[in-house]
Amino acid sequence: MRNSNEIIDDIANKEYEYGFTTDIEMDIAPAGLNEDVIRFISAKKEEPEWLLEWRLKGYQAFKKMQLPKWQHFDMPEMDFQKVSYYAAPKKKKQLNSLDEVDPELLATFEKLGIPLNEQKALSGVAVDAVFDSVSVATTFKGKLKEMGVIFCSFGEAVREHPDLVKKYLGSVVPHSDNIFAALNAAVFSDGSFVYIPKGVRCPMELSTYFRINAQNTGQFERTLIIADDNSYVSYLEGCTAPMRDENQLHAAVVELVAMDHAEIKYSTVQNWYPGDKDGKGGIYNFVTKRGICKGNSSKISWTQVETGSAITWKYPSVILQGDDAMGEFYSVAVTRNKQIADTGTKIYHLGRNTRSRIISKGISAGQGENTYRGLVQVGPRAHNARNFTQCDSLLIGNRCGAHTFPYIESRNKSATVEHEATTSKIGEDQIFYLNQRGIDTEKAVALIVNGYAKEVLNQLPMEFAVEAQKLLSITLEGSVG
Amino acid sequence: MLTIKNLHAEVDGKEILKGIDLEIRKGEVHAIMGPNGSGKSSLASVLAGRENYTVTQGEVNFDGKDLLELSPEDRAREGMFLAFQYPVEIPGVSNINFLKTALNEIRAYKGLPAMEAKEFLKLTKEKQQLVEFNANLMNRSLNEGFSGGEKKRNEILQLAMLDPKLGILDETDSGLDIDALRIVAGGVNKLRGPEKSFLVITHYQRLLDYIVPDFVHVLYNGRIVKTGTKELALELEEKGYDWLKEAEVHV
Ligand SMILES: Nc1ncnc2c1ncn2[C@@H]1O[C@H](COP(=O)(O)OP(=O)(O)OP(=O)(O)O)[C@@H](O)[C@H]1O
Ligand SMILES: [Mg+2]
Numbered sequence: 001m002r003n004s005n006e007i008i009d010d011i012a013n014k015e016y017e018y019g020f021t022t023d024i025e026m027d028i029a030p031a032g033l034n035e036d037v038i039r040f041i042s043a044k045k046e047e048p049e050w051l052l053e054w055r056l057k058g059y060q061a062f063k064k065m066q067l068p069k070w071q072h073f074d075m076p077e078m079d080f081q082k083v084s085y086y087a088a089p090k091k092k093k094q095l096n097s098l099d100e101v102d103p104e105l106l107a108t109f110e111k112l113g114i115p116l117n118e119q120k121a122l123s124g125v126a127v128d129a130v131f132d133s134v135s136v137a138t139t140f141k142g143k144l145k146e147m148g149v150i151f152c153s154f155g156e157a158v159r160e161h162p163d164l165v166k167k168y169l170g171s172v173v174p175h176s177d178n179i180f181a182a183l184n185a186a187v188f189s190d191g192s193f194v195y196i197p198k199g200v201r202c203p204m205e206l207s208t209y210f211r212i213n214a215q216n217t218g219q220f221e222r223t224l225i226i227a228d229d230n231s232y233v234s235y236l237e238g239c240t241a242p243m244r245d246e247n248q249l250h251a252a253v254v255e256l257v258a259m260d261h262a263e264i265k266y267s268t269v270q271n272w273y274p275g276d277k278d279g280k281g282g283i284y285n286f287v288t289k290r291g292i293c294k295g296n297s298s299k300i301s302w303t304q305v306e307t308g309s310a311i312t313w314k315y316p317s318v319i320l321q322g323d324d325a326m327g328e329f330y331s332v333a334v335t336r337n338k339q340i341a342d343t344g345t346k347i348y349h350l351g352r353n354t355r356s357r358i359i360s361k362g363i364s365a366g367q368g369e370n371t372y373r374g375l376v377q378v379g380p381r382a383h384n385a386r387n388f389t390q391c392d393s394l395l396i397g398n399r400c401g402a403h404t405f406p407y408i409e410s411r412n413k414s415a416t417v418e419h420e421a422t423t424s425k426i427g428e429d430q431i432f433y434l435n436q437r438g439i440d441t442e443k444a445v446a447l448i449v450n451g452y453a454k455e456v457l458n459q460l461p462m463e464f465a466v467e468a469q470k471l472l473s474i475t476l477e478g479s480v481g
Numbered sequence: 482m483l484t485i486k487n488l489h490a491e492v493d494g495k496e497i498l499k500g501i502d503l504e505i506r507k508g509e510v511h512a513i514m515g516p517n518g519s520g521k522s523s524l525a526s527v528l529a530g531r532e533n534y535t536v537t538q539g540e541v542n543f544d545g546k547d548l549l550e551l552s553p554e555d556r557a558r559e560g561m562f563l564a565f566q567y568p569v570e571i572p573g574v575s576n577i578n579f580l581k582t583a584l585n586e587i588r589a590y591k592g593l594p595a596m597e598a599k600e601f602l603k604l605t606k607e608k609q610q611l612v613e614f615n616a617n618l619m620n621r622s623l624n625e626g627f628s629g630g631e632k633k634r635n636e637i638l639q640l641a642m643l644d645p646k647l648g649i650l651d652e653t654d655s656g657l658d659i660d661a662l663r664i665v666a667g668g669v670n671k672l673r674g675p676e677k678s679f680l681v682i683t684h685y686q687r688l689l690d691y692i693v694p695d696f697v698h699v700l701y702n703g704r705i706v707k708t709g710t711k712e713l714a715l716e717l718e719e720k721g722y723d724w725l726k727e728a729e730v731h732v
Contacts, residue, residue, distance in 0.1 A: 424572075427569070428532070429569045430569050430571050432529075432531055432532070432553060433565065433568070433569045433571070434571075434579075434583075435530070435552070435557065436529050436530075436553055436556075436557050436562075436565075437557055437579070437583035437586075437639065437643065438554050438557040438558045438583050438586040438587040438643070439554060439582055439583055439586050440552070440554045440586070441554075443582065443586065447571075447574050447579070447582060448571060448573065448574060450573075451571070451572065451573025451574035451575075451578075451622070452572070452573045453573075
């Protein structure tokens with residue numbers, strides 16, 4: 001008879017199922033970071049001069065910055081000169097339709113459960129697929145265009161909609177925001193661009209799927225979403241990477257802008273390769289995500305399910321500038337084996353009657369370390385600002401850790417800021433109770449974990465909630481003890 | 482149905498069960514009584530396969546299978562059900578989702594497909610009525626914030642849903658008000674049948690007025706020191722356990 005410790009160990013050792021690689025001809029820049037490399041990237045992408053200059057400003061900022069020291073883990077050594085900053089599948093000619101995409105690439109995405117063929121794709125979801133640094137295909141573009149919705153790769157947006165890009169690029173996350181954002185500004189490869197015109201409710205979920213394939217490269221995509229007055233969009237990103245022994249850096253930037261009465265719902269299911277059970281390999285996920293509720297009564301909502309990466313370092317934030325604006329952050333972060341997650345949010349209440357809600361659920365198993373780090377800041381003008389924060393930690397086994405660092409800075413007496421926190425453990429008696437009803441330990445853990453994370457999972461678009469539930473179950477298979 | 486031979490078990494190096502012999506045949510109801518700490522719940526735990534108990538000697542046969550070789554979940558799937566003395570709370574997991582999962586896991590073990598949603602709801606409704614279970618509790622988190630009596634009723638509802646061969650009731654009566662006791666006992670009686678057996682652990686002969694046992698055993702200090710019929714329960718009610726202490730010394 002296997003005891004629950006053994007089952008937990010199994011869960012902890014469960015292999016990553018997206019760890020395959022794709023053989024495809026690539027254009028890869030030599031390793032190293034300097035002005036020439038940045039010029040090379042910009043030239044490859046046939047960018048206008050203003051964008052090259054912006055990149056170079058980012059590079060200048062990057063050179064002056066140090067790796068942060070405040071996080072609750074030892075920052076690994078990062079040799080930025082060993083990484084190649086440009087990798088793209090060799091393009092034979094300009095693509096006019098999906099039929100012209102390399103079949104090897106289509107097959108890769110199909111294998112990941114992301115069919116790019118519109119007939120096979122999930123109805124109601126438009127996908128932009130990014131392979132290494134480059135967007136390879138965007139589905140349902142025509143249909144969206146009819147409504148005036150722009151959904152395309154970042155590179156295409158620079159060519160087709162330069163005014164919009166120029167106006168908003170770096171307006172929420174400046175080129176010098178932090179070292180990873182500065183690096184991204186200098187070398188960003190591609191990413192997605194979304195513009196929802198006034199009064200339009202985007203008729204389908206927009207989704208980007210990121211895949212790292214090449215070795216010794218980093219992935220540095222940028223996403224920019226603008227929701228004009230009275231518009232609505234729901235956007236989802238997913239990601240995977242092959243299993244490799246060395247660590248790969250993913251340093252993305254996401255900027256959201258919501259105008260008057262606009263709403264942006266941004267969901268992430270992050271499943272980058274987490275490394276093996278001894279902590280070898282895995283993605284370093286250092287991401288800067290920030291949204292601004294510029295208009296009155298606008299709303300930005302971040303939902304994240306973080307199960308992958310060796311290290312996750314991200315704090316999706318909301319600046320509540322407009323009056324009556326609302327910011328939300330819903331997060332489930334799972335760490336097992338030797339994974340580290342230091343994640344949370346920052347909410348800046350600037351406008352009157354601004355509200356925010358933070359629900360964070362950390363789950364640690366194996367020797368995983370999970371940190372919630374959050375800042376709620378209320379400015380002097382933010383009369384009647386309200387925040388509610390609920391921050392829960394669930395421990396599975398005895399070797400993992402959970403930590404919470406909530407910071408509150410209020411400069412307005414009429415503000416209400418509430419913080420609740422709990423830490424719990426999956427008890428042996430709970431597992432036994434479920435065992436006694438015919439439910440094995442793995443299923444029992446999955447049931448408890450999904451129940452625990454329900455409030456966050458419920459925020460995901462339906463198609464993805466089911467996937468996320470499965471992912472949580474698989475991720476924790478074998479983790480109880 | 483269940484044959485226990487010379488069962489010894491310890492927890493944290495301390496021997497709790499010191500040689501139990503018990504035979505429960507199909508359709509029979511056995512009651513176990515005995516003072517606090519005598520090992521009644523321990524016996525139930527060992528039968529259900531709780532990990533912290535170590536069986537040091539003896540054997541248990543359950544409907545033709547070596548029970549001690551089975552994992553706790555397989556014991557449940559083979560038809561052993563334990564209504565806990567202290568049911569645990571599981572936040573976030575709804576009662577109904579839990580019941581559905583349990584039912585379908587047991588069905589899968591038997592090679593049956595998952596139950597259709599409609600059929601499941603019908604079954605739930607029917608069994609809810611059997612123990613007059615408050616329907617509002619179905620969508621709440623499993624046992625979370627349930628009153629003592631609601632938890633006990635929930636145990637019997639689960640028993641009714643999962644339809645085991647052997648139901649072990651560990652002090653299901655304690656914490657129930659008089660009406661609830663009658664309802665729950667009535668529910669159990671309706672579940673009785675020629676293929677089903679029950680092992681009822683209780684301190685009170687009152688329960689045995691409702692669920693009339695075929696045999697009554699007295700567990701004392703890890704051993705069954707006396708076996709009789711339902712009259713024994715009356716005698717215990719009257720005399721307590723002291724007279725059996727002496728009996729044990731003589732044995
Ligand atoms: N984990 C443990 N460590 C040490 N002793 C234990 C442990 N679990 C149970 N025991 C002891 O085993 C003995 C039997 O306990 P058990 O719960 O089986 O009694 P019981 O007959 O069910 O009592 P009650 O009528 O009060 O429910 C008690 O002395 C108890 O303290
Ligand atoms: Mg007991």
